[in-house]
Amino acid sequence: METGFITEVDRYLFGQGTHYEIYKKLGAHITEYEGEKGVYFAVWAPRAKNVSVVGNFNGWVGYNHNMTKLGDSGIFELFVPGIGEGELYKYAIVTPSGETIMKADPYANYSELRPNTASVVTDITGFKWTDKKWVHHSNPMAIYEVHIGSWKKTEDLENGGFYNYVEMAHELGAYVKEMGYTHVELMGIAEHPYDGSWGYQVTGYYAPTSRYGTPKEFMYFVNYMHSLGIGVILDWVPAHFPRDSHGLANFDGTCVYEYADPRKGEHPDWGTKIFDYGKTEVTDFLIANALYWLKEYHVDGLRVDAVASMLYLDYGKTPGNWVPNIYGGHENLEAIEFFRHLNSVVAKQVPNAIVIAEESTAWPKVTRPAEEGGLGFSYKWNMGWMNDFLEYVKTDPLFKKYSHNKMTFSMTYAFSENYILVLSHDEVVHLKCSMLEKMPGYFADKFENLKTAYTFMFGHPGRKLLFMGQEFGQLREWSEERSLDWFLLKEKEHKNLQEYVKRLLYLYTSHPAMTGLDESWDGFEWINCEDGDRSTFSFIRKDKTGKKCLLFVMNFTPMLREHYRVGVPGRADCRVLLDSYKDGFEKNEKRIYRPEKLECDRRPYSIEFDLQPMQSLVMEFSMPQKSVKKAATAKASASKKKASAEKKKRAR
Helix, strand or coil, rough: CCCCCCCHHHHHHHHHCCCCHHHHCCCCEEEEEECCEEEEEEEEECCCEEEEEEEEEHHHCCCCCEEEEECCCCEEEEEECCCCCCEEEEEEEEECCCCCECCCCCCCEEEECCCCCCCCCCCCCCCCCCCCCCCCCCCCCCCECCCHHCCCCCCCCCCCCCCCCHHHHHHHHHHHHCCCCCCEEEEEEEECCCHHHCCCCCCEEECCHHHHHHHHHHHHHHHHHHHHCCCEEECCCCCCCCCCCCCCCCCCCCHHHHCHHHHHHEEECEECEEEEECCHHHHHHHHHHHHHHHHHHHCCCEECHHHHHHHCCCCCCCCCCCCCCCCCCCEEEHHHHHHHHHHCCCHHHHCCCEEEECCCCCCCCCCCHHHHHCCCEEECCHHHHHHHHHHHCCCHHHHHHHHHHHHHHHCCCCCCCEEEEECCCHHHCCCCCCCHCCCCCCCHHHHHHHHHHHHCCCCHHCEEEEEECCCCCCCCCCCCCCCCCHHHHHHHHHHHHHHHHHHHHHHHCCCCCHHHHCCCCHHHEEEEECCCCEEEEEEECCCCCCCEEEEEEEEEECEEEEEEEEEEECCCEEEEEEEEEEHHHHCCCCCCCCCCCCCCECEEEEEEECCCCCEEEEEEECCCCHHHHHHHHHHHHHHHHHHHHHHHHHCC
């Protein structure tokens, strides 16, 4: 007997892939039916012969709790009276071949702690949010990437030494606020069975992992972060899912969520299944899931993992082991449409939310709107910059001059997308060394080198992301099994590095020149990008007015550059804001350099000083009023010409 909880309209929209709140219908929901309180269960298993609900309440035998199939929708439903929150359950599914398999609920809001795999009935309504005035999107954006299970651990190792969401909100929130980051990006929040996957092989897409507590405790985490002015971004994995027997793989004995053809439906390198983006119910599951985290948990954005693996049909596959699209190409046309659909719906329903693509290829227009042929993401991780940057900074100073272009090449495409510069967890695992250990030279040199590298990163256009531990010089590679090495902060070098990053973050978030024109050449100008022989770089960042500018000068060698001269735009005094050399950043000395009328770097004015080994300097100065007015006039003229051209185009 049909209950009426899922209507014909619900089924139609689900079948069309446009039921964006399907999670309010499918899954387990505490409710009342015909005067009795209980739990309503609904699951999509289109080729199942029979589905029953099993749990503690029936001794895990489901013959008294068979579900009703709703027409040809593939949805099964059942209301079970007399049970409520905390009840464990699974679905016993009879496959087309007659085998009975046990599956966790794909739409469950909570799950048992691993290694147990049952779903748990829970009520996620009723949390008292206090973040109504919170604005999701912000510029500047300085992101702290965190795996909360290993950021810090408790002394109680019985449950892996995990802090719960509430405890972590206070611990992590205080630290992030003090350092000056604007956002945290959380790894591994959706439920996953294996700690070593870091949360990138998900079985519970609608369930915050029980490792750290309950769904409402995670709501507390987000709400508390917002009270501190910190945004929350989640890693989100719509690219693939694991083969675990209780999960999505072969859900009703057939390929429900994955492509049926193994050449399309399996990642040979990862041993995982690939979602079938051509199936509307599957894309509805994913798009509704994105909205679920944004709406129900108030997260500020999603970082979409492994986008490249979704865009290319031959990703990680050898010739003959992949299927071309209908035009013979290797682009996954269904995944492209999925991204456009996802991003358009998010933009409409949660306008201030951000969606970030981890896309490692040169796919064009990732952050351009669908109507312009783009994918519609808010931002893209700049993996090209990251690879070139790391290759340069880890090179021995003696040979850096041969790689000088690795630090300048990114400016040829810096404004083609909305980029985030990333030094993520992927760069400090699998024998790649920690950021500090990548640096060449003696132990003390490594810290100076890293300070200068971070200064270049923060000065370069693009939002910023640092993985936890990089801010104080973690020595060991990251492992999810242990806490960061916080004891290192007892050592002066590590403490000074942390303080320097804190000062960089303050500089980045407090000076409009760092971010006001972050996606335009109007905000950046090279002073000297050609000094490969001395491995130095200099450039300026400008604010929207063109008046206040920041001059960056960096020396990537352990050589003293005496009487170093650098060109400046005009006669205004240059005031030192940040100096990395020998803890000079701690001093409040008001050093000022007065430009001389002496040509350098093709500019009529310049300043001179001794550039110390591996030193980086940031100075503030005012642009000459003539230059500002000239630039403003040129900009106004360009805008006028553009408006005139558009008017003529419309007239035609």
